[in-house]
Every structure is written in C-alpha cells, then in structure tokens.
Amino acid sequence: MEGRQRLTERSSVSAGNREAGPRPLYGAETWAEVGHLLLSFPMGLVGFVYTVVLLSLGVGLAVTVVGLPLLALGLLGCRGLAAVERLRVERLLGEHIPAPSPLAPRRPGVAGRLAAMLADGLSWRAALYFVVLLPWGVFTFAIALTVLIVGWPVLPWVVRSLAAVDRMLAVSLLSPSELSERVRELEDDRGTVVDTAAADLRRIERDLHDGAQARLVALAMDLGLAKEKLDHDPQAAARMVDAAHGEVKLALQELRDLARGIHPAILTDRGLDAALSSVATRCTVPGGVRVTVDLDTRPASAIEGIAYFTVSELLTNISKHTTARTATVDVWRSDNRLMIQVHDDGQGGATTNTPGTGLTGLTERIHAVDGVFMIDSPHGGPTTITAELPWHTRSGNPAPQAEGRTS
Structure with missing residues (x-):
C-alpha cells in the first residue's frame, strides 16, 4: 500500500544519507571535515588509552573476582565512547549512524547483566575502533595540518578522501549489527506473544x-x-x-x-469472508457495515486468527465508543502481506497512546508477528485504521488453500 511505513524502521548507514551533487570546494562541509580530521587524534588518544588500559586489566585479572566485572565495565565504557563518536561523525561528517538498542540481559540479576555486557558485540567492535582510531587519527591529523599550511589548492580533495575513509571506519565498526538487532526484536516479540x-x-x-x-x-x-x-x-x-x-x-x-x-468455527470452515461478515452483523452502527474481502487463497491459520480478532475488536470499539453511522471493512492481499482497513464516520480521536486499551493490545499483537498497525483518526473524524500482516508465519509454513471464494 503506497505511503505505508514499516513498524521496524532500519536506518540506512550508507553514503546515500547525504545529499548528492556538487558542493563548494571551500564550503562549510569541507571545514567541518577538516575539524573532524583534526579531532580524530585527541579522540583516538583518549579512546586508545581507555580501551587498552581497562581491557588489559580486565583480561589480565580475569581469573580473579574483579577481572570479569572490570572487563565488563570497560566494554560498557567503550559503548558509551562509541555514542560520543557517532555524534561527532553525524555532526561533522553528516553521516547518521543509528544508535543500538539498550543492553537487555537474558537472565535476571548481576550475573545476567554481566553476561550481557561481555557478550555485546557492539562493545567489542567499539574497542577495536578506538584501537584503530589512534594511528589513523595521527595520520589524518598530520595530513590535514600539512595541507592547511602548504597544500591549500588540494585541500578539498585530500580532506574529502580522508573523511570518506573515516565514514567507512565508523559505519563498519560503530553501527549496530542487523543480526543482533533482529534477535533483540524477536525476543521482544516473544515476550509480547x-x-x-x-x-x-x-x-x-x-x-x-x-x-x-x-x-x-x-x-x-x-x-x-x-x-x-x-x-x-x-x-x-x-x-x-x-x-x-x-x-x-x-x-x-x-x-x-x-x-x-x-477461534470461531466459521473462520476455520469458511474463511475470513464469512467470519468477518458474521462479525459485521453484530456491529450496532445504524447504517450497517460493508465487508469486502478480496482473497483468492487463505493466509496461514495463525494470521487468519489475528486478522479476525483485529476486525472483531475494531468493530466492537466502533459500536461502544463512537457515534458512527456507517463502517466499512476491506481485506485484500498485497504481494506477501495481508492488508486490513476498517473505516468509520464517527467522531475520531482514536489513539494507542493510552496503555491498557484495546487498541494498544491490538498494536502489540500485530507487531509481534512483524505486522504494522496505523491509525488515522483526527478529532471530529473520520477514523481509518490499517493493519498489515505477513501472509505466512515466520516458520514459512504454506497457507492452506481456499476451496472457493466465500461470498
């Protein structure tokens, strides 16, 4: 559906984040890159000393009681320094590097937090970044200072080349891992389920x-x-x-x-069309509910159940909490997604910002299967709620085939 947004937005960390096209040779962007190159030496020195001293002590004392906690705190500090470095890269180089999710221990207690710190891949990559940054920072500092004094005509090209390497280094080592972020999302989804x-x-x-x-x-x-x-x-x-x-x-x-x-028997036997039509007859809006289901086959059983529950809950909310006179339910397939849109001409104002409400529960349920839940409900109405669900479950099991279109 054109214009829809995915729930889980993954920020791009490529050079495409920056505006393309020519830029002034001695403009603000060039001078920002010069500043970044000159600051890489002191930043690299601080990060190198911190990383080498604390991690060396932690590894050397690993056989003692204080070794592993010291190593974990050292890695946590590297994670904090990495946040500062991401900010510096964004402000001076114009490269946005998404921040990682907070550490989430898998087990409760001090031991769980300690294990999470030691197993955090981003912290180890941040430590490697600061080890590499010092020699690279010395080199870029010397080159940038030299071209500022004696190489003025070639300054923009030299600075741009060195800054491109800095971007690549920061993006490769300070960006959160796609795999680790996906694992964290799945763990959150499992908890929601x-x-x-x-x-x-x-x-x-x-x-x-x-x-x-x-x-x-x-x-x-x-x-x-x-x-x-x-x-x-x-x-x-x-x-x-x-x-x-x-x-x-x-x-x-x-x-x-x-x-x-x-899970109503009519949904199992006859599919979404008949099941949603049955739900619509129980909605109390004066003008009735028009249901349109355009599906040639049936989605996975679990997805059908979530779709049925979603529409049932939304129509119940329309009956109880709105002054709507008419409502519509549209269900269709778009590529490998099941699309649901429920519209009413009531007073609007629906929101998921209030914890514990039915809409909040629907949002969590849909997000748990990599779905999207969007509300367009200005005060005064009308309200349009769109839900997007995967056609199959994550296991990839094929969906049951419909024996025929239910009318």
Missing part, C-alpha cells in the same frame, strides 16, 4: 467463572429444587424445569460467544 497468551487465558478463565460456570451452578441448584417438588408440587416443579431450560439456552449462548472470541 507470551504476555498476550497469558492475558487471553485470564480472560477466558474470568469469562467462564463469571458467566457460564456461575449460570450452570445456579441451574444445578434449580434442578435440585425442582426434583424435591416433583412429588408434592408438580406444577411448581414444571415451572422450575422450564426456567432451567431457559438458563441452559443462555449458558450455551455464552459458551458459543466465548468460543467465537477464541
């Missing part, structure tokens, strides 16, 4: 306890009383049995509603 599943189980348990279970307990008591009255007051017993019959119907309806909220 676990939390969502736990919340769903609590909701099901609460609904069973407060709804069908309580009704069935009352039903058993009523039938017990009816049994006692059967001999001496059959008419009263018949009335109680008739009331119990009504309670059974209500209990069955509650169980059906609960099952529909988990």
Whole structure:
C-alpha cells in the first residue's frame, strides 16, 4: 500500500544519507571535515588509552573476582565512547549512524547483566575502533595540518578522501549489527506473544467463572429444587424445569460467544469472508457495515486468527465508543502481506497512546508477528485504521488453500 511505513524502521548507514551533487570546494562541509580530521587524534588518544588500559586489566585479572566485572565495565565504557563518536561523525561528517538498542540481559540479576555486557558485540567492535582510531587519527591529523599550511589548492580533495575513509571506519565498526538487532526484536516479540497468551487465558478463565460456570451452578441448584417438588408440587416443579431450560439456552449462548472470541468455527470452515461478515452483523452502527474481502487463497491459520480478532475488536470499539453511522471493512492481499482497513464516520480521536486499551493490545499483537498497525483518526473524524500482516508465519509454513471464494 503506497505511503505505508514499516513498524521496524532500519536506518540506512550508507553514503546515500547525504545529499548528492556538487558542493563548494571551500564550503562549510569541507571545514567541518577538516575539524573532524583534526579531532580524530585527541579522540583516538583518549579512546586508545581507555580501551587498552581497562581491557588489559580486565583480561589480565580475569581469573580473579574483579577481572570479569572490570572487563565488563570497560566494554560498557567503550559503548558509551562509541555514542560520543557517532555524534561527532553525524555532526561533522553528516553521516547518521543509528544508535543500538539498550543492553537487555537474558537472565535476571548481576550475573545476567554481566553476561550481557561481555557478550555485546557492539562493545567489542567499539574497542577495536578506538584501537584503530589512534594511528589513523595521527595520520589524518598530520595530513590535514600539512595541507592547511602548504597544500591549500588540494585541500578539498585530500580532506574529502580522508573523511570518506573515516565514514567507512565508523559505519563498519560503530553501527549496530542487523543480526543482533533482529534477535533483540524477536525476543521482544516473544515476550509480547507470551504476555498476550497469558492475558487471553485470564480472560477466558474470568469469562467462564463469571458467566457460564456461575449460570450452570445456579441451574444445578434449580434442578435440585425442582426434583424435591416433583412429588408434592408438580406444577411448581414444571415451572422450575422450564426456567432451567431457559438458563441452559443462555449458558450455551455464552459458551458459543466465548468460543467465537477464541477461534470461531466459521473462520476455520469458511474463511475470513464469512467470519468477518458474521462479525459485521453484530456491529450496532445504524447504517450497517460493508465487508469486502478480496482473497483468492487463505493466509496461514495463525494470521487468519489475528486478522479476525483485529476486525472483531475494531468493530466492537466502533459500536461502544463512537457515534458512527456507517463502517466499512476491506481485506485484500498485497504481494506477501495481508492488508486490513476498517473505516468509520464517527467522531475520531482514536489513539494507542493510552496503555491498557484495546487498541494498544491490538498494536502489540500485530507487531509481534512483524505486522504494522496505523491509525488515522483526527478529532471530529473520520477514523481509518490499517493493519498489515505477513501472509505466512515466520516458520514459512504454506497457507492452506481456499476451496472457493466465500461470498
């Protein structure tokens, strides 16, 4: 869909970040590069001394109690110096290097934090950067100073060449690893999935306890009383049995509603078109809900379930919290993504900024499968919510084929 943004934005660290085209030979950009080259020597000296002294002490004392903590703190300091260096490169060379995610220990406690520091690849690459930066900084300092004094005519070309090497060095060693960032994203997603599943189980348990279970307990008591009255007051017993019959119907309806909220049979048997049309009939907007599903095949079962839950939750919100008179649901496939768009003409103002709301839960659920959730809901309306889901799950299992288009 044109104009949509991916949830997980990965910033480019290539030279394409900078504006292309000719630039003044002795303009501000050239002088910024000169400043960077002159500063590389003192920055490299500070980083080299810090890195060599602390890491050497940490490695040398690794067999003692203080060795590994000292090494970990040294690496953490290298990570901090790398942040300063990324800022210097961005301000003076115009090269944006994305900041890494914060360290996230896999195990709780001091041992977990220590292990995370020692295993952080960016910290080790930052240490290597400062070891390399000192000799390179001495060289660039000498060359830049020389051309400033005696090589004025060739200054722009020399400075530009040296700055290009600086950019390459910083980008290669100070950028977060794509693999490590992806692993961190997957770990965050796994936590979201676990939390969502736990919340769903609590909701099901609460609904069973407060709804069908309580009704069935009352039903058993009523039938017990009816049994006692059967001999001496059959008419009263018949009335109680008739009331119990009504309670059974209500209990069955509650169980059906609960099952529909988990994974309705109509979704399994007939797909999204029929399932979403059924959900739309329960939406209370006066003008009704128009559902359009344009899918030749069916996505993965898990993705179908998330799509159904998303539309069901959004239509419920429209019924409860908006003054909408009409609503539409559109579902289609775009390349290898399942697209969902729900629109209503209500008063708007929908947001995910409030923790614990239904929209926040939907955002977390969709993000957990590498999906995108976007809200366009200005105050005064209308509201358009777009969800983008992968066609397959991460395991790559093929989606079941639809036997025919459901109308």
